[in-house]
Amino acid sequence: MVANRILVFFFIFIYYSTCFAQKATLLSIGKSEILHSKVLSEDRTINIYLPDNYNPNDSVRYPIVYVLDGGIDEDFFHISGIVRFVTQPWIDRFPQSIVVGIGGNKRRRDFTFPVENTDFIEREGFQKASFSSYGGSEKYIAFLKNELIPYLTRNYRTNGKQTLIGESLAGLFSTEILLKHPELFDDYIIISPSLWWGEEVLLKNSKKLLQHNLKKNVRVYLGVPNKEEDISMYNEALALSDVLRSEEKIDFVFDYMPDELHSTVIHQAVYNAFKKLYPKTYYSK
Template sequence: MKKLLLIPAIALCLINCETQKSPEKNVENDNTIVVGKKDQIFSDILQEEREIWVHVPESAMDESTEIARYPVLYLLDGDGHFYSVTGMIKQLSTTNGNTVSPEMIIVGIPNTDRTRDLTPTHVNEMFGDTIFPKTSGGGDTFLDFLEKELIPHIEKTYPASGYRTFIGHSFGGLAVINALVERPYLFNNYVAIDPSLWWDNQKLLKRAENVLTANNYEGKSLYVGVANTMDEGMRFDEVEKDTSEATDHIRSILQFAKATKSIEDNGLNFEWKYYENDSHGSVPLITEYDAVRFLFPWYELKGLDKFFDPASTASVEDLMSLIHSHYENVSANFGYKVLPPESFINQLGYAFIDNPKTQDKANALFSMNVQNYPNSSNVYDSMGDCYLAQQDSVKALELFKKALEVGENDYSQEKIDMLTENLK
């Protein structure tokens, strides 16, 4: 009999490793690990073929489970950030029993003409050793592409919900702020990473300060990450007083962050953070991690510790009430019904299965999965394991047979063979 750990996070981590029954859905063969696919869409608006990189959660690929809809994360400079963001979301949403973040469809948007698409206004002037292309200023047309072509394509082709997050770095961060200002209805969450708000003599920055003050952004969230682009030894107060081109980038972001933070009644859920140890190039990943923690504080189920405490009087009814109320809140935040994830409830059930004093909790959890995911072979197999732990071989055998009726799997057949031999 396995020892029941008192710390739920550790228990779920170990249980996850021990009870995972389905193969990795992103493993195409023994030599290939697939994290996403390349898709294409011809844009009538941009008059060009656009490649997009799409990651769909593994749970969506299990044909035996109920069809789920997933929130979508749209990622600018997609080919540069796709691998790190998909890995981070997987880590925070499923690995080791984590539920810090929801599973998400991730849509990476590679560039064709980056300056054209990500800048809101046109300039044609020298900046350092670079002359910006004459195509700059196509930001609103690019937003037309997102709104009228890309988003409808994603929501038609993939199991995508209408809950959307938009992330961009540098010029991409500028595009994110432009989207929040001009089309706040497009996304629920906006993440601007070291945005280039100096662009065109701070034209968008000045407009944003006015628009964000005048309008209501209830239900919208914005997270801004600021890199350390100051000269060594320089302080914020010195940057704010400085007028040189060298500090224009960080000075513009600080001006925006402080002005937005001071607005008290526009409903925007806003936070920003300065990353002293990160440059403009290194800041994206740490910002994306902190942004996810900021955007989804309501997603992780908390309060499970007491159910692992031998001295606690928390009942199975208390446990089920906690889970139901939590996912009602999650559903309210997403704007559509969200069921407790099958894999998470399955892992939690196994954390209770070996202790006779907590097997009623395991039974209730596995029963919840049977109700929510009746087309999954795994939920019946797990329910059978629960009866087997209670030494009810007859019911266990019925459940293992039911698992095979719903879908083929090797582990149920092995248990059927074992029980059949024992019952002779």
């Protein structure tokens, strides 16, 4: 008798478990695509978040937010979450946007420019061997300009407005694009950039590069963490801010975050960047 009751209970449990399981749905924040790059001679994973109302068949077009450290184990998820938050209709701080995260970067190769001598690497506290491959930023810029951006323009409803987000070495790379190819993006969110690369040569040439290359108005946010962690990086960012602030075509924001470290700063910085570059919300418009 007891055995029969246990058996009945078991079948009831299985029935209800199956019913509840059938009602479960998977949550999805985006999709991943593989893009082969002829410039880089390799495949790249492109992670894509689309706005809730995105419809490939309608006439609405969207800006794109590019996340350089955009792998699923990097910054794609949490930055997509920030974008989704600030674009909600009850906030409406930033336009509904596509977020594109680029995965599979070889950061020390892709985000650094060539240098004649690498002795400075050890003075910065790194081993030369850890930079066995470097100096590929020119190719990576070509990948963005000639392959990724055209690919997205062909396959998604984009409106040509573009934001670039980069932190640390990706911040160095974002700074290089701003100085050498500022026309590629409209908004630059640069966080704790590694301007020490090449003995600060990019920083030293920043004003001259901007004077030669900057032809349109851009927005630039420069965020840095607690200066006590690395006073040299802070001073380099401060020097860059002086140059950017002096340019009439740059709508510039400098943001010092003493409560953040180099390892934690990106999330708070991206949120602050949207807030400071786009201060008006639904309620303040």
